[in-house]
Amino acid sequence: MRIEIWSDVVCPWCYIGKRRLEQALATFPHRDEVEVLWRSFQLDPSAPEVPVETVAESLGRKYGGGTEAGRAMIDRVEAVAAEEGLLFRHHASLRVNTVDAHRVLHLALETGGPDLQGRLKEALLSAYFVETENVADHATLTRIATGVGLDSDRVEEVLAGREYAEAVQADIDHAVAFGAGGVPFYVVDRKYGVSGAQPAETFTQVLEKAWADLHPQLDLVGGPEGDACGPDGCAI
């Protein structure tokens, strides 16, 4: 089974949804047969590479009311995150571009498969939401990526150029084709979708559905028995 998750590194509900999916997987009996792939999505492609403000400042500017109003908008999501054991300091997160983080996530998938990519995704989300790190900064990205096992030369090489930029855009186009208006957006075996950070029970439900689809009892079409031959002879 394959779960593809369209997600952004700076998307709070994506991190919350990650914990809820992990809860569902922890009790799913066939979890060893589930592969999780992280697909790229950019919520704010116009965000700068070099940050000039926090998310709270940006929200206050965009919707009015200043930093305090922006911070109030973040309060609820921080409270929900806390329920999932995530101690966000999202009010202090920087508004930054994530294309480079996504390019390194593609490098991780290509060189180390879903396990390595999963470790990098977790590290990036934690760095951004808990440590308020600048996940657009190349030195920061290199440190985080090598910390989970990527090769530092390759990370630096990728960051210095435009490698995987097309793969990032292809992921985004794919999300749009699936009708995803936002993230997180989950696609299971290209058959089931889950839109948004749904409760763990919803993930359990979709895992069970997809598992049943992969382990079908044959559905006998046309009734149990047409004319046939068996060990005792042929229908006559």
Place this chain on the structure above:
Amino acid sequence: MRIEIWSDVVCPWCYIGKRRLEQALATFPHRDEVEVLWRSFQLDPSAPEVPVETVAESLGRKYGGGTEAGRAMIDRVEAVAAEEGLLFRHHASLRVNTVDAHRVLHLALETGGPDLQGRLKEALLSAYFVETENVADHATLTRIATGVGLDSDRVEEVLAGREYAEAVQADIDHAVAFGAGGVPFYVVDRKYGVSGAQPAETFTQVLEKAWADLHPQLDLVGGPEGDACGPDGCAI
């Protein structure tokens, strides 16, 4: 889409079922995307490599009444075959073992894919039911197999040894696992089963079901929208 057909070379309903499936495929709009694979099944593994009687003689001996009674048992299937344009002389067919024919069918699949295997299956069924040929005889098998395009050296090499014997047995075990009590037995995309030579309409029905399954609309589980972030910000 993949149709796997468990079948024996000496099974009259298998040949009749083959024509009925071909009828359904002829009018199926996506027939170019359907792959047909022939899986091995032996109705009579104790049948001799060197024939000693016809099928009519064998049936008359087994069920009583002699050759005439045996032949009468074959009459109906010959009449039904004629309705499908198949002019059987099955009353004169020899009771023979089919393991070698199945081994060559595996060789055909491995070396030439489903197309070559399909041509060989048709040629073997025609040889047995229409021409009353001995499909256990190595020279006959070699002639039939090379006639549809197999390499004669490889056919002779396979027939001289035991190559593909395990694959034949694995196919038979697989049929049992699917609950097939006889043949023909059809499995579509490992999801739908058709037991016996059902009418062409049944095959049309299963083709349409399987096609619909492969072209799903995403089924959104958990309602249309959980908390998410979009271009205009995050759910708060």
